[in-house]
Amino acid sequence: MSGPYLMAAIDQFGDAGQVRLREQPPPKPGRGEIVVRVEAASVNPIDTRRRAGYGRRLFSLMGAARMPLVLGNDFAGTVCAVGRDVTTLREGDTVFGAKPPSSQGTHATHVVVDARLALRQPLGLTAGQLAALPYNFLTVTRALAGAGITREAIAGRPVLLHGASGGLGLIALRLLQGMGARVTAVAGGANRQACLQAGAASVVDRHAVPLHALPREYAATLNFANWEDDATLLRLHAPGSLGHATTVHPLLGQLDQRGLLRGLAASWLMRRSVTTHLPGGARYAWTVFRPDEAALASLAEWAPLLNLPMTLATYPLDKAAQAHRHVEQHQAGRAILLPHLTT
Ligand SMILES: NC(=O)c1ccc[n+]([C@@H]2O[C@H](COP(=O)([O-])OP(=O)(O)OC[C@H]3O[C@@H](n4cnc5c(N)ncnc54)[C@H](OP(=O)(O)O)[C@@H]3O)[C@@H](O)[C@H]2O)c1
The missing domain is CATH 3.90.180.10 (Medium-chain alcohol dehydrogenases, catalytic domain)
Incomplete structure (x- = not known):
């Protein structure tokens, strides 16, 4: 060395x-x-x-x-x-x-x-x-699992992906496309083409269309953009939906601001107030990055195929x-x- x-x-x-x-x-x-x-x-x-x-x-x-x-x-x-x-x-x-x-x-x-x-x-x-790839891929696979998304469960069903043009979003688009999901990507208008290229079925320009104006038809939603939008995304679920995962939850920020016990309590209350909007039976997850061997092994298989824009x-x-x-x-x-x- x-x-x-x-x-x-x-x-x-x-x-x-x-x-x-x-x-x-x-x-x-x-x-x-x-x-x-x-x-x-x-x-x-x-x-x-x-x-x-x-x-x-x-x-x-x-x-x-x-x-x-x-x-x-x-x-x-x-x-x-x-x-x-x-x-x-x-x-x-x-x-x-x-x-x-x-x-x-x-x-x-x-x-x-x-x-x-x-x-x-x-x-x-x-x-x-x-x-x-690895940090984002591992986070995305945890988010998909947190939202209850598997190939069998999501094939042919609609997914709404908020923050679709970012590092996490483009990988999620590719994986969801591979699973046969129909993904509506929410992104800035300038990033429309990148989302379509990565596998989005359609793109909503977040500067032109408010989230609450979207149809209530989604089998799953993913939030990689903004915690303030979590409650709105949950209102867009169809009955019988799989679930939702967010990577932009307030947990770490609350712990920083309030200390461990008060931060945990405040986070729990925020989480509880948001989940009231979710249909019964649907999952709700705050995703946290963690490396794991199995997910890395699947990345080694997927990496040459991802072909991200x-x-x-x-x-x-x-x-x-x-x-x-x-x-x-x-x-x-x-x-x-x-x-x-x-x-
Ligand atoms: N919890 C965890 O362990 C974990 C792990 C990884 C990432 N994260 C977090 O997850 C988020 C996404 O990560 P990333 O690497 O994909 O970030 P990124 O590359 O910056 O992409 C996020 C995209 O979301 C959109 N966006 C940003 N602010 C927004 C807002 N206020 N409202 C709506 N859309 C907004 C932007 O795209 P458009 O302008 O095209 O809409 C942006 O490119 C980041 O906040 C990151 O810190 C958390």
């Missing part, structure tokens, strides 16, 4: 200017772990929000808010060291995957990961393309602050760090 060992880290919560390049202690793999030389790592909205302090109470409890804090969950790269009891991977294997939230994330030249959460790279995709905006590690601004300013394309690219 050889250096340089660098990381894009923050020493305190704040704006993108807090993200600075610094030396990284040479990482050592523990039992069951590998060190990955990171060729590409994505910057997601959660990274910019965590950088600003979002979720700090819960992440502190998980040991995932220690300074210097290195953000990032996704990685694609090459195995450069293998810990004890790792039998599935060897030095030189090219891998990709996702880490759970931690203080030593993937925005670095090297990262230690649990070997079970690293899979061999499928053929046909670049490291940048692969690094754009997605452009990549690549940044070297010393421009990580710019990549954060890219995400915060909703600039076009997925922000990807290439830690070994020199400026």
Whole structure:
């Protein structure tokens, strides 16, 4: 294993200017772990929000808010060291995957990961393309399960997807298309074509048509856009619907603002008041990202087939602050760090 060992880290919560390049202690793999030389790592909205302090109470409890804090969950790269009891991977294997939230994330030249959460790279995709997928794919599969969506249950039925043009939304469109669902995508008008290309049957421009004007006919709804719209989405369910999942729930924000017990109580009340709008028997889920081996394995199968209408905006590690601004300013394309690219 050889250096340089660098990381894009923050020493305190704040704006993108807090993200600075610094030396990284040479990482050592523990039992069951590998060190990955990171060729590409994505910057997601959660990274910019965590950088600003979002979720700090819960992440502190998980040991995932220690300074210097290195953000990032996704990685694609090459195995450069293998810990004890790792039998599935060897030095030189090219891998990709996702880490759970931690203080030593993937925005670095090297990262230690649990070997079970690293899979061999499928053929046909670049490291940048692969690094754009795991965090979002794993979140989407959890959201689909949370809403009760399976291929058998959803084939031929209508789904409403709010936030369809984003990182989560485009993957969800592709997966739902593969399951045979008829998806109405809610997105900004400028993103109409991307939604159709990813598999939407129709697109509603959220700036032109209010959600409450849509028909009450959906077998499932997904909210990847705005918590304030959750109650309205639940009113659009048809009787006998499967369920709803949201990734934009207020749980972490409530814990930050009110502390653990009061935050949990306030979140529970918010959840209860919203679910009164759901038809009896339908599921309701607040989705939280968590890596799991089975879902990663299905991503390795799906990845070459996803063929998403997605452009990549690549940044070297010393421009990580710019990549954060890219995400915060909703600039076009997925922000990807290439830690070994020199400026
Ligand atoms: N709970 C979790 O574990 C978890 C995991 C992953 C992501 N998330 C959250 O899920 C959300 C979606 O993630 P993402 O990566 O897909 O984000 P993204 O790439 O920023 O896409 C979200 C899309 O939603 C639309 N949108 C944004 N604000 C909106 C608003 N106020 N009202 C209606 N539509 C709005 C925008 O598209 P248009 O302009 O085209 O409508 C935007 O591109 C983010 O808030 C993210 O933080 C949560």
